[in-house]
């Protein structure tokens with residue numbers, strides 16, 4: 016009898032230990048999934064525009080996707096332009112769309128020796144956040160009263176692929192013609208917003 020009680024106790028303890036570690040492992044996985052990048056990004060999607068929290072996401076997206084070329088301080092180097100003039104471009108007519116388009120389709124201009132690769136693989140939330148980050152850093156101040164980007168602004172401009180030369184034509188005060196090069200006319204894109 017004593018043996019039986021001792022055995023039952025041992026098995027019970029063993030079973031509880033296994034159950035406990037399984038539970039712990041499950042909680043850890045759940046926690047890890049939460050910190051997974053895509054899950055973290057997905058959290059941003061359903062938020063209404065006025066709740067779009069872009070600051071942290073924008074800073075990380077800049078470090079990961081832009082800093083190599085445009086520099087930690089956004090000053091640029093070698094063939095890569097600084098981003099200190101971005102708020103002025105943003106405020107100019109058509110600038111708001113231009114800044115999005117150059118991320119969706121890339122940019123090639125006669126101004127710089129290298130093209131800007133497109134960033135279309137980034138999600139709408141990341142592009143909106145990184146643009147807002149640039150517009151509020153590196154000496155940029157967006158004009159007071161202007162609405163910064165929300166993910167919907169990016170989604171609205173995703174469409175048929177443009178060439179990076181065409182994007183240069185959209186630049187406010189664009190100088191593509193002055194440099195003697197001109198992009199082929201856009202075809203079948205329909206009317207665009209202001």
Ligand code: HEC
Nearest residue numbers: 080081084094095096122123124126127129130131134145
């Ligand atoms: C591989 C290098 C590279 C990366 C990465 C890169 N850029 Fe660029 N970017 C360039 C180059 C080169 C140009 C200028 C292209 C031209 O005018 O021909 C440019 C142009 C720009 C312009 C337009 C400047 C103007 O005066 O019209 C903005 C804004 C910009 N980049 C922002 C970003 C942001 C934000 C990111 C990250 C999401 C990024 N870039 C990632 C190389 C890069």
